[in-house]
Amino acid sequence: MTALLAIICVVLLAVIAVQVGKVTELAGKIRGEEEVQEQTNRMNGSIGMIFMIVFLVATVVSAFYYRNWMLGYGPHEAASEHGMSLDYLFNVTLFFTGIVFIITQILLFYFAWKYQGKKDRKALFMPHDNKLEIIWTIIPAIVMTFLVVGGLDVWNETMADVEPGEEVIEFEATGYQFAWALRYPGPDGKLGTRDYTKINGINALGQVWTDEKNMDDLMVDEIVLPKGKKVRVRIIARDVLHNFYLPHFRVKMDAVPGMPTYFVFTPTKTTEEYREELSKYPEYQAPDINEPEKMLWETFNYELACAELCGKGHFSMRRLVRVVEEDEYEVWLNGQKSFYLSSIRGTDEDPYKDELLDFEIKERKAAFNSAVNKARAAVEDSLRIIRLENVNFETGSSTLTPLSRYELDNVVDMLNQYSNMTIEVAGHTDNTGDAEANQALSESRAKIVYDYIVARDIATDRLNFAGYGQDRPVDTNDTDAGRASNRRTEFKILTQ
Amino acid sequence: MASNVAITAPQTQEDLLIEEFGYDDHFHDHHHGDKYQSNFVTTYIFSQDHKMIAKQFLITGMFWAIIGGLMSLVFRLQLGFPEESMAWLKPILGKWITVNEAGIGTLAPEFYYALVTMHGTIIVFFVLTAGLSGTFSNLLIPLQIGARDMASPLLNMFSYWFFFLAGVVMFASLFLNTGPFAGGWTAYPPLSALPQASSGSGAGMTLWTVSLVLFVVSVLLGGINYVTTVLNLRTKGMTMWRLPLTIWAFFVTAIIGILSFPVLASGFFLLMCDRGLGTSFFLSEIFIGGQALDHVGGSPVLYQHLFWFLGHPEVYIIILPAMGIVSEVLSVHARKPIFGYKAMVYSILAIAFLSFIVWAHHMFMSGVNPFISNFFVIFTLIIAVPSAVKVFNWIATLYGGNIRFNSANLFAIGFVSMFISGGLTGIFLGNSAIDIQLHDTYFVVAHFHIVMGIAAFFGMYAGVYHWFPKMFAGRFMNETLGKIHFWGTLIGAYAIFWPMHYLGMAGVPRRYYSFDIFDTFRHFGTMNKFITIAAIIVFALQMLMVINFFYSIWRGKKMTTQNPYGSSTLEWTTPINVGHGNWPGKIPTVQRWPYDYGKDGKEFVTQVTPLTEKEKAEGAH
Numbered sequence A: 001m002t003a004l005l006a007i008i009c010v011v012l013l014a015v016i017a018v019q020v021g022k023v024t025e026l027a028g029k030i031r032g033e034e035e036v037q038e039q040t041n042r043m044n045g046s047i048g049m050i051f052m053i054v055f056l057v058a059t060v061v062s063a064f065y066y067r068n069w070m071l072g073y074g075p076h077e078a079a080s081e082h083g084m085s086l087d088y089l090f091n092v093t094l095f096f097t098g099i100v101f102i103i104t105q106i107l108l109f110y111f112a113w114k115y116q117g118k119k120d121r122k123a124l125f126m127p128h129d130n131k132l133e134i135i136w137t138i139i140p141a142i143v144m145t146f147l148v149v150g151g152l153d154v155w156n157e158t159m160a161d162v163e164p165g166e167e168v169i170e171f172e173a174t175g176y177q178f179a180w181a182l183r184y185p186g187p188d189g190k191l192g193t194r195d196y197t198k199i200n201g202i203n204a205l206g207q208v209w210t211d212e213k214n215m216d217d218l219m220v221d222e223i224v225l226p227k228g229k230k231v232r233v234r235i236i237a238r239d240v241l242h243n244f245y246l247p248h249f250r251v252k253m254d255a256v257p258g259m260p261t262y263f264v265f266t267p268t269k270t271t272e273e274y275r276e277e278l279s280k281y282p283e284y285q286a287p288d289i290n291e292p293e294k295m296l297w298e299t300f301n302y303e304l305a306c307a308e309l310c311g312k313g314h315f316s317m318r319r320l321v322r323v324v325e326e327d328e329y330e331v332w333l334n335g336q337k338s339f340y341l342s343s344i345r346g347t348d349e350d351p352y353k354d355e356l357l358d359f360e361i362k363e364r365k366a367a368f369n370s371a372v373n374k375a376r377a378a379v380e381d382s383l384r385i386i387r388l389e390n391v392n393f394e395t396g397s398s399t400l401t402p403l404s405r406y407e408l409d410n411v412v413d414m415l416n417q418y419s420n421m422t423i424e425v426a427g428h429t430d431n432t433g434d435a436e437a438n439q440a441l442s443e444s445r446a447k448i449v450y451d452y453i454v455a456r457d458i459a460t461d462r463l464n465f466a467g468y469g470q471d472r473p474v475d476t477n478d479t480d481a482g483r484a485s486n487r488r489t490e491f492k493i494l495t496q
Numbered sequence B: 001m002a003s004n005v006a007i008t009a010p011q012t013q014e015d016l017l018i019e020e021f022g023y024d025d026h027f028h029d030h031h032h033g034d035k036y037q038s039n040f041v042t043t044y045i046f047s048q049d050h051k052m053i054a055k056q057f058l059i060t061g062m063f064w065a066i067i068g069g070l071m072s073l074v075f076r077l078q079l080g081f082p083e084e085s086m087a088w089l090k091p092i093l094g095k096w097i098t099v100n101e102a103g104i105g106t107l108a109p110e111f112y113y114a115l116v117t118m119h120g121t122i123i124v125f126f127v128l129t130a131g132l133s134g135t136f137s138n139l140l141i142p143l144q145i146g147a148r149d150m151a152s153p154l155l156n157m158f159s160y161w162f163f164f165l166a167g168v169v170m171f172a173s174l175f176l177n178t179g180p181f182a183g184g185w186t187a188y189p190p191l192s193a194l195p196q197a198s199s200g201s202g203a204g205m206t207l208w209t210v211s212l213v214l215f216v217v218s219v220l221l222g223g224i225n226y227v228t229t230v231l232n233l234r235t236k237g238m239t240m241w242r243l244p245l246t247i248w249a250f251f252v253t254a255i256i257g258i259l260s261f262p263v264l265a266s267g268f269f270l271l272m273c274d275r276g277l278g279t280s281f282f283l284s285e286i287f288i289g290g291q292a293l294d295h296v297g298g299s300p301v302l303y304q305h306l307f308w309f310l311g312h313p314e315v316y317i318i319i320l321p322a323m324g325i326v327s328e329v330l331s332v333h334a335r336k337p338i339f340g341y342k343a344m345v346y347s348i349l350a351i352a353f354l355s356f357i358v359w360a361h362h363m364f365m366s367g368v369n370p371f372i373s374n375f376f377v378i379f380t381l382i383i384a385v386p387s388a389v390k391v392f393n394w395i396a397t398l399y400g401g402n403i404r405f406n407s408a409n410l411f412a413i414g415f416v417s418m419f420i421s422g423g424l425t426g427i428f429l430g431n432s433a434i435d436i437q438l439h440d441t442y443f444v445v446a447h448f449h450i451v452m453g454i455a456a457f458f459g460m461y462a463g464v465y466h467w468f469p470k471m472f473a474g475r476f477m478n479e480t481l482g483k484i485h486f487w488g489t490l491i492g493a494y495a496i497f498w499p500m501h502y503l504g505m506a507g508v509p510r511r512y513y514s515f516d517i518f519d520t521f522r523h524f525g526t527m528n529k530f531i532t533i534a535a536i537i538v539f540a541l542q543m544l545m546v547i548n549f550f551y552s553i554w555r556g557k558k559m560t561t562q563n564p565y566g567s568s569t570l571e572w573t574t575p576i577n578v579g580h581g582n583w584p585g586k587i588p589t590v591q592r593w594p595y596d597y598g599k600d601g602k603e604f605v606t607q608v609t610p611l612t613e614k615e616k617a618e619g620a621h
């Protein structure tokens, strides 16, 4: 029904249009073509003048109306160092092109009106004028030269990569459908290598964990930067093209799969300072519809957007950017946890699952040494027992787990350090299963440890081993936790 | 048939001049009974007559313009009125509108992007390349150089039918289950290469590419024909320096097309290999859909080089014919020679040459070596110089004229206004440092719609209104409707695209389905509504033009004289009802340049009129 009505409306309008056209054509026949043409010329020439004036006024008025949203005006000054010169260049260009725009539009419509066709007018025969033509070739050429030189100066400075050895904060942004993954290098200041074939549900970037530089890298969900420090973003994509776009910082660069790009910039205003600036403008003194109790300037945040069509979610790739004072940045940075240690270490992803990392070895050694020192200082015999927390066996067998060797090496080191020390290695089990079997298992486990140590050039007379089965529990055997602490390998210092 | 008309029509002065000085090629002896157009099919469908082929290009172009325009209205509704229900579009758009329980219909983002992509592809290639250059090169080249037809009417016919086929394939892609291609008219890989990346990148992209390859064939067949015709079939006396600027423009356009379109085709070919044969020209180290692909070593940037090596010349392929038309129309109706004819030709040549070495200005932010951009900045901004020369020359052509305001001339004046406004913003974008901020924002959208979209449409309208009587048996389009069409469109087009500059300056990116997610981009709801309303009005005005067009074909005012505008070019020496072979008797020979308006007190002198004794040739006086 509505469709029918719509169609009828359209047809009616078409009929009216045709009738209007016909009527004026008829008038032309009655009054004579020439007469009508002259009147048409007058009318359209005048409409042209009116249009020109209204149009030029509208351009100026609308520019004034939107001034507080415009590049480099009011609150929308760039928040980065290079952005300032970019804004300046924009406005210089606006100035020159603005002049040309106004003059040429005026001349175009003014001439059209001034020289509107009249019966008694004769057109000039003016096929060319070399002088004029040379002038209006040379003037644009000069202006262009000026703009090119200014532009390239800013361009080459902006796009220059950091010098080797220059102090810079580097972070990495990876675009994927449809979000950004953000990575900071951690304390070593270096981003680890990546291999796209290693990407999976946990390892979103395909970080190569055998690369030490990866181990301290941080994955964050907002960009935080200190004010006044040079920043280099390494930009890359995982699937299709994206574009790393920070409108307030005048930063934009494609993210290309397989080809890292970069952008170097220096933030000059903290988020707080920018808000402060915005608060002075009426455009931002309105309540934010998303958070009506706050003003727009209060909810303002720098943002990261995507500026290269990447599929159906292209318009939604938002991340927050926070620029803060340097000390605040340090606090934030130190509060972040390495992605490797928090999410990868010890999982099947981890190539070092069966190894300890240097710092872990150090940590364990320190813990072991302090236990040894405590035991050596103890008076009571029963306190001279040191439990080997990190020595473990495969379930039900007497095979050492791979990580046990680090603790045993600590024992060897201790024996080497205290050359008169003798010890007894003891194995214990919980009370599940057959007591005799438990006894045998505990003994064979103690023997394995004994063998390990002896194999490292420790004289056999300095240590012996014993299996105690389930006879000497240190905890209850009624709970899982209790049983776990009863299953243990330990050694007792016999002589210092 | 045709010769009958000539015999019964009163002999004009031009007819007599052609009788006297013309060149007898015995055309009508050979083509007895007009074997080329003996029945309905050979006259109207598989016609080899350049004028019929021109009309076919024009009307097919209009069909696509309407489709492309309607698409833009749908996505403008999404941008201007994101909260309004689109459920009423469900009968047309089907599953791309999802309707929730409350009956509110929303446009799916995939389909938003499909619409944007189709709109761009259709308007750029089918409307402003085929519809503009195809129409007027075909119509005017033989008529204005004094030829009976194109060098190869057969290839010319194929050129149209390849375009037609391209259209059929593209149209078919709209009905695919997975939707038409949705990765933007530039079709950057990997998005366009991987069906996993977007539903339109599957069958939709295949059809898109097939369609455009067919289109490239059409452009090449047409282009080779135009170049050959201009070089070889100029009538006696028609030296290159006596060609109207229209022909110069079509000629250079065809050359640009021949040189650049094959590069696009090769880009598509490599893309197809990447899609189907597992090669890695444009793909490297991609993880998508939970899978690491085994493509390594390719570069998506390479595709961009290939694409823009066509893409930038393409924008001049679109605008040069419009410039040619505007030069001609302005001059005829200002009753003055075009100012600086030679400068105009040289700037066309300069623009054409430069258009091949500026392509990477579309790629400043693509990750190409920033050092290389230095050259592209320089060449890009140099292009502004010949462009400026052309603008100044058009304005100077109006100066001191006796200007006839009809729809054709109004559109020509409107073209100049648009070209100024849009060309100037190119100077911002061409400066790579400024482009860092403006690239892929609405500023670019404003730039190219004004300078290319609207300006080229204006050039096309100027041509349609001006040469309509030559196409449709001596009938004019209605002037009143034409003027309403012009003023409405001029105001409306600025209303649509001018505000987009402000969006761009505020940083709003193009190709966003919704702006709500970003604090930086969400403040322009009112402006977006305004733009959408303006777009709807402007579209309606174009429908007015379509009505006028078809009404006038059958009912338009009849031309009473052979040369209604007092024009000096050859097409107006043909009979009102011009038949196959264009001139009923001899071919006219040319005695002078095409712009003798107002010379020595004479209103105009046609090109077939010999110089008088003491008269200086060409523009000299």
Ligand code: HEM
Pocket: B186, B315, B316, B318, B319, B361, B362, B380, B381, B383, B384, B387, B422, B423, B424, B425, B426, B427, B429, B430, B431, B435, B438, B439, B440, B444, B447, B448, B451, B452, B453
């Ligand atoms: C003064 C002369 C001109 C200069 C300096 C210029 C410069 C530019 C630049 C640098 C861009 C890239 C912007 C970006 O993506 O960041 C651009 C885009 C564009 N220009 Fe121009 N331009 C000029 C004239 C023209 C003309 C005459 C046309 C067409 C008739 C045109 C059509 C386009 C189109 C279609 C695009 C956008 C393509 C896209 O990304 O979809 N330009 N222009």
Ligand SMILES: [Cu+2]
Pocket: A241, A242, A243, A306, A307, A308, A309, A310, A311, A313, A314, A315, A317
């Ligand atoms: Cu994107």
Ligand SMILES: [Cu+2]
Pocket: B311, B312, B315, B358, B359, B361, B362
């Ligand atoms: Cu370009």
